[in-house]
Amino acid sequence: MTEIERHNYDVVVIGAGGAGLRAAIEAREQGKRTAIICKSLFGKAHTVMAEGGIAAAMGNVNSGDNWQVHFRDTMRGGKFLNNWRMAELHAKEAPERVWELETYGALFDRTKDGRISQRNFGGHEYPRLAHVGDRTGLELIRTLQQKIVSLQQEDYKATGDYEANIKVFQELTITELVKAGDRIAGAFGYWRESGRFVVFETPAVVLATGGIGKSFKVTSNSWEYTGDGHALALRAGAALINMEFIQFHPTGMVWPPSVKGILVTESVRGDGGVLRNSEGKRFMFEYIPDVFKEKYATTEEEGDRWYTDPDNNRRPPELLPRDEVARSINSEVKAGRGTPHGGVFLDVSTRLPAEEIKRRLPSMHHQFKELADVDITAEPMEVGPTCHYVMGGIEVDPDTGQSAVPGLFAAGECSGGMHGSNRLGGNSLSDLLVFGRRAGLGAAGYVDSLTGPRPLVTEAQVSQASKDALAPFEGSGENPYTIHTELQQVMNDLVGIIRTGEEMKLALKKLDELRQRANHIAVEGHRQFNPGWHLAIDLRNMLWISECVARAALERTESRGGHTRDDFPGMDAGWRSTLLVCTTSDEGIDVRRQDQIPLRADLLDLFEKDELGKYFVSEELSAHRAEGTA
């Protein structure tokens, strides 16, 4: 045990995407010695793939925008299941975070008068997404990475050590969180290169590990998305909420097979692209749900006028929230009106001049040209739903990001509540910045509040964690790749975009079998950069989290946002105020119901009572301002 590498930090951030880096910057600015741990190389995080932009009600393009409008859009998008306090903080603070990013040096497309430009996106009433072409996520990560380099150079000038206050541990995987009593004492992991173990002693851990998409066969997510933070938190005693809600992005590539699932940005639709079926019909007009009827155009003519005259026309239904569009595409394909490769057509070629397409959507132009041999300035794209985002995650205090475990914080996609049952496009990058900062601040505040000696990581804990990590080398069963492939098929087929009770019962049975088999996984070779071993460890996390998704999805007998039940097709107001919470016990995963905290009265009053009546049961609206006069 004496050979194990040990480090001591005030705050350890796990994950180096937008949320993790923003949290680390904040903790360092608060004077805390901070470690950033990531599975990939520093700067390669999944955030780089975000294309559309950062939603923030700055009002640079349409001065009618403000935080209240953004808040309303976010709640509508999430079908009022959102944690309203998170949605409020997010809408209020997103503009400050974007401006702050600009002062860090981020590049943005500009308005004519040189301010940050904003673009239209699904579910957002005004042009709201600050962006850089269609590479906004890349610029966000690069800017935060550069900020960290600049902080390290500041520290070097002051102390002679670049890594005095903030150090990046890249290509390192955390396998266990270690507790002393009920609170966090540290984290245990291994260097991917050498396979050697590392112990971090720290009173505060911020999880910012992103999503779970690699449990699904067709996904836009990168290899890191194996639900590590979700699983670490669950096993450490924190609760996961809203796990039944998975966002299937309506437009992923469907052909050729090697690129199936890769994302086609929503900006294509925001900038004028339309969806057509094999009969050439713009089918989205058929699928506007009642709750959105007043907000969306009913004719193609009105929808087309909206791009140039948004004040006097309603937006086209291609810009409905993602859950609605994904379900509609699925229905068209099922009804036999799909494209040759099982998607629908997304056409921008007849909508914008070729030069304009290349200017606004350069990455999409390249992506289709290079990977599918399709020139999007001349022909339509074929697209279909792809697993994109998990709304569910670690239940946290909205203001500080702290979970139920003292010292354990979470931000970004691995946390839950902010987006309710469905996230709006653009609200992810702003979420990372707003709650990344808050979690960093929360962790620093927690460290300051501690008195007495710091919690310790014991030798027995380290020895147990080492044993668990090495278990795959002792197995005599199957190769982890086989089990991973089967898991992806099960989740895709049985817990995917359209669900039924019977299929999910079957999924749970299959997940149980997969878990039995996973207990005997055999990994050959040595510990040095052994991808089979790495997958065996990630696979445990995927199995835990997949079970949470399936159990919660079976329990919720309604359809809402990113959870569609064929056997319960309607939205049920009785379920609106109920959250499903996953925790672990000796028996495995428990799912229980928890009441949603009622919407604060002043926030309730931001909506018309008629609209709320579509989502709430009438007793919940007794506090509404209209109640006295109605």
Add this chain to the structure above:
Amino acid sequence: MTAVAENPTTSASGSRGELPPAPEGSIAVTVKLHRFNPEVDSEPRWESFDIHALPTDRVLNLLHTIKWYVDGTLTFRRSCAHGVCGSDAMRINGVNRLACKVLVKDLLASKGKHTTITIEPIKGLPVNKDLLVNMDPFLDAFKAVKPFLITYGNEPTQERIQSAADRERFDDTTKCILCACCTTSCPVFWTEGTYFGPAAIVNAHRFIFDSRDEGAEERLDILNDVDGVWRCRTTFNCTDACPRGIQVTKAIQEVKRALLFRR
């Protein structure tokens, strides 16, 4: 079909033993891989795998097929898998490319001859294992050019104003994904690893020509160094290698010109 190892001394491990059935329209290809496991190999070696590939497959798919079905220890980096994160730079048939952006149909041998695709790690950086290199020297050069906005006073209350034309001035060099394709294609970098290399200069350029930045002089001083821009011999390898289409050599020339005319 099973894989054939040219060097049978180390057996493939984590193997399933059999490949999935060849998909319709696929072609038999040989993937010749640079292998190096520091725990057992004193020298790098070549290993060939015969697999089936669709013309629309990318080289990354071939590597996954080998890893998932034949040799679970094959090591390489990949992340986003469509050319944005810049993790999977490698030498494919002798040129630096991202494995996720090269299609098999563009590598097929002419006149129906059998196709062999040769894959090596990018050159000039230490190889850790198989196709995976130590990126530290590359990232150290990036950090050395102060790749962050430098300003002195006059903080804006909200945002700095930047005209569309000023923003356009350095648009090209902001596309960099730090994949190292350019730097590791540069003959000067191969022989003199102390050279900053094209990627670091591109990232300096991104700030030198940013109208909001006030640190151009500091960066130009750094790049005027003996290991700076004057090492560039304009062979254009970097421009050819860039998967983002950045005019790398042009950017280096612009920095040289800024140095010449700065007084």
